[in-house]
Amino acid sequence: xxxxxxxxxxxxxxxxxxxxxxxxxxxxxxxxxxxxxxxxxxxxxxxxxxxxxxxxxxxxxxxxxxxxxxxxxxxxxxxxxxxxxxxxxxxxxxxxxxxxxxxxxxxxxxxxxxxxxxxxxxxxxxxxxxxxxxxxxxxxxxxxxxxxxxxxxxxxxxxxxxxxxxxxxxxxxxxxxxxxxxxxxxxxxxxxxxxxxxxxxxxxxxxxxxxxxxxxxxxxxxxxxxxxxxxxxxxxxxxxxxxxxxxxxxxxxxxxxxxxxxxxxxxxxxxxxxxxxxxxxxxxxxxxxxxxxxxxxxxxxxxxxxxxxxxxxxxxxxxxxxxxxxxxxxxxxxxxxxxxxxxxxxxxxxxxxxxxxxxxxxxxxxxxxxxxxxxxxxxxxxxxxxxxxxxxxxxxxxxxxxxxxxxxxxxxxxxxxxx
Numbered sequence: 001x002x003x004x005x006x007x008x009x010x011x012x013x014x015x016x017x018x019x020x021x022x023x024x025x026x027x028x029x030x031x032x033x034x035x036x037x038x039x040x041x042x043x044x045x046x047x048x049x050x051x052x053x054x055x056x057x058x059x060x061x062x063x064x065x066x067x068x069x070x071x072x073x074x075x076x077x078x079x080x081x082x083x084x085x086x087x088x089x090x091x092x093x094x095x096x097x098x099x100x101x102x103x104x105x106x107x108x109x110x111x112x113x114x115x116x117x118x119x120x121x122x123x124x125x126x127x128x129x130x131x132x133x134x135x136x137x138x139x140x141x142x143x144x145x146x147x148x149x150x151x152x153x154x155x156x157x158x159x160x161x162x163x164x165x166x167x168x169x170x171x172x173x174x175x176x177x178x179x180x181x182x183x184x185x186x187x188x189x190x191x192x193x194x195x196x197x198x199x200x201x202x203x204x205x206x207x208x209x210x211x212x213x214x215x216x217x218x219x220x221x222x223x224x225x226x227x228x229x230x231x232x233x234x235x236x237x238x239x240x241x242x243x244x245x246x247x248x249x250x251x252x253x254x255x256x257x258x259x260x261x262x263x264x265x266x267x268x269x270x271x272x273x274x275x276x277x278x279x280x281x282x283x284x285x286x287x288x289x290x291x292x293x294x295x296x297x298x299x300x301x302x303x304x305x306x307x308x309x310x311x312x313x314x315x316x317x318x319x320x321x322x323x324x325x326x327x328x329x330x331x332x333x334x335x336x337x338x339x340x341x342x343x344x345x346x347x348x349x350x351x352x353x354x355x356x357x358x359x360x361x362x363x364x365x366x367x368x369x370x371x372x373x374x375x376x377x378x379x380x381x382x383x384x385x386x387x388x389x390x391x392x393x394x395x396x397x398x399x400x401x402x403x404x405x406x407x408x409x410x411x412x413x414x415x416x417x418x419x
Contacts, residue, residue, distance in 0.1 A: 003180055008188045011177060012144060012195035016117055018174040019142035023114045027091040029169060033137055034087040037165040041080040041130070044161060045073055051153040052126070058150065064253045064318045068124040069151055079130050082385045086134045089384050092406045093140045107413040112406040114140035116197035119189050120387065121146045121211065123203035126154035131385040133162050133176045139405035142175045144196060146189060148203075149181040190215040200400075202388040205315060205341070222388025222400055225255030225343035226315050227373045230262040230332040230358070231271055232349035239370060240267070240348040241275045247346070247372040249282045253317050255389060256344050256376040260312060260322045262332045268295055268325055276301050285320040287311035292323040313339035329354055333361050340364060342391045344373035365391055365398040 003011075022030070041048070052071040059066040071079075098110035118141045122128045129145060136143040147155040155178055163173035179185050190199060193216050201211040205224040212219065229247055231240045247258035263271055272295050279286070280301065287307040288296055296304050311322045312335070326332045336345055346368035347358040355369040366376045366389075378386030378399035387405070390396040396404040 002182065003185070005184070005188050008179065008185050009192065009195070011174075011179075012117075012189070012192050014174040015142050015144055015177045016195040018172040019114075019117050021171060022137065022142055022175050023093075023116075023140045025140065025171065029171070030091070030137055030140065031087045032169045033165045033171065034083050034134055036168055037130075037134065037162060038080040038083040038087075040161045040165055041076055041083070044157070045076045048076055048154070048157055048161075049073070051157045054153040055126075055151050065124060067251065068253045069126065069154070071126055071154055075127065079127055082131060082379070083134045086131075086138050086384055086402065089138065089402050091138065092403050095406075097408060104417055105415065106417055109411045109413075110408055111411060113409045115405055115407055117142045117144060117195060118387075118405065119144040119146070119192075119196045119199045119217065121186060121189070121199065121201045121203070121207065122388075123148040123207060124151055126151045126158060128202060128388075129155050129158045129178075130162070132387055133159075135385055135387060135402050135405060137166075137175070139402055141405055142177075144177045144179060144189060146179040146186060147181070152181055186210075187214060190217060193217055200387055220390055220394075220396055220400065221392045222390050224315055224341050224391065225257070225373075225376075225389065226259050226313055226339060226341040227256060227344045227346075228260045228262055228332075228336050228340065229258055229346040229348065229373065230326075230329075230336075231264060231267050232329065232332075232347060232351065232354060233264040233266050234350040234354070235264070235267055235271075235348040236350060237267065237270050237274055240271055241278065243346070243348055243370070243372050245275060245278045247374050248279070248284060248321055249319065250372075250374055252319050254374075255315075256373050257317070258321060258373055259314060259316050260324065260335075260339070262335060263292065263323060263325050264332075265291070265325050265327055268292060272296060272299060272301075279303075282319050285318075287320070287322040289322075289324045291325040315341070329357065333358070336362055336364075343389060344368065344376040346371065346373050365389060 095112040101107050120132050159178040162176050196217050199215050199217045199219045201208045202222045276299050285303045287305050289307050307322050342364045344366045345362045345364045349355045359367045378401045383401045387400045390400040
């Protein structure tokens, strides 16, 4: 079904109008929706999987992106649990942030309130549809969702279930809007300043750059992750191998997976010798600089190419990574500063002074010492589900969850004061 720009604007206007009712809803009413949705997900698991299979049909069986799209019984169960966990979180709205009386008798109260209408543009990963909708409902926000065409069937049935839970609680289905996947509608959304309060792009760097260029609506960037791990001179090599392999292969299609290994020149030989077996098991393609290429060639590593400049600063989202050898910590820091997307960066080191310099110097939403970048996740941080990982500095940074889906309002009460 196709829509004109005017028809999309009319839909956005309905969502804006409906948003007031959710902002006024009690915490209990919002949770009524979420608990019902959690149950509907379980009851309709087979139907969700059937629609998801339609989407998967266009993705090759060996394509790592298939993992981002897949919904199976276990994942649907986890989605349901996630919705329940969101419902159990403290309502972030209506919190009193400041409460005071001025010398002139005016009573000032600053309270947390919903953002209003949140637009989220995302690719693949239909679980985002449920996570974002649940987070927005719990925080009193309406949501406009624009998923990718590759997840259309999955997103449609998930939004139908969300609508069912809203209507059952006496709320409007207009509160959660799924836009068609026509690319022209992205521009309409990015310019809908009258109806949308914030845009959150979650996906590739290309998507984020487009939103940054075109959006007239304020944006919060999430998604793209070019993540590095620096194996320092003092690194415990067994630990380094374990952390690096985990960061690369445990789920390569997500934003917190490793993209570039930085190796201190003294650690190259031992690290590569100890890691090639594990990397070979997953057929990890390595784009190696001159020094690491020689070592990997001597080790007969088969999935190997000489790195070009474009292979650094690249988000692979696949069983692939680049390697660069550096002389010292400062060179590693310079590389990260040049190529990082400010998402997640790690150092493996036994030198506390060196590690602390790394942690203090690297400009990223999350920095790690002797741990995998794969931990950058709202659920793993015990913050609940997330809208995404914010890589910017204003309003939210890092796992962007429930507590950041609010803004502030000053309430001023007087008895006739004038200025």
